[in-house]
Amino acid sequence: MSSEHPDLTFRPATEDDHRRVQARLAEWWDDWGDPHATMMRTLMLTRLFFQHFNDTSTIVEDEGGELRGFLIGFMSQDDPRAAYIHFVGIDPERRGTGVGRALYERFFGQVRERGGEVVRAITGPQNATSIRFHRSMGFSVSEPQPDYDGPGYDRVCFERVIGG
Ligand SMILES: CC(C)(COP(=O)(O)OP(=O)(O)OC[C@H]1O[C@@H](n2cnc3c(N)ncnc32)[C@H](O)[C@@H]1OP(=O)(O)O)[C@@H](O)C(=O)NCCC(=O)NCCS
Secondary structure: OEOOEOOOEEEEOOOOHHHHHHOOOOOOOOOOOOOOHHHHHHHHOOOOHHHHOHHHOEEEEOOOOOEEEEEEEEEOOOOOOEEEEEEEEEOHHHOOOOHHHHHHHHHHHHHHHOOOOEEEEEEOOOOHHHHHHHHHOOOEEOOOEOOOOOOOOOEEEEEEEOOO
């Protein structure tokens, strides 16, 4: 339960959440005309993320158990100071009400508990909402990095130092 969202429950993700989260990847995201965009997201959010990163990934549900948001994040295995947010999504009906901020702040707390000091994420240059959201959340925003994730897959990189 969150004090700012009394009707919502924030809890660690489980493997059972995999399918319900995947089911939202079409309707909660814009595809910007790319017919493969939903398939790409599905392949980027495979079951392993719901098997190995549960403690630092969060599911948001309303009182009826309906999925309203999620964050998939983890500590870097190579750099103990660093953490990474792989995916975040909020039900369009609940956007602009601070659910994304609450998910990020919960994650920052989990990262600090584990000794992390910096959080990173990326997005596509066309995802203006994500870029504005991350700016509001105090992240630095890089210029688009050409071919960052493969030929034609440019990415903008976000970074926020959260301190110890
Ligand atoms: C990006 C997203 C997660 C933001 O979630 P949200 O719950 O609407 O965000 P919040 O209400 O917590 O807003 C947090 C801050 O971001 C800002 N923000 C969020 N959406 C914004 C938008 N569309 N335009 C400008 N600012 C925005 C808010 O103004 C707020 O700033 P403030 O606290 O300084 O006022 C949500 O829009 C989403 O799920 N989008 C589709 C999926 C996606 O693109 N995910 C990111 C890439 S994986």
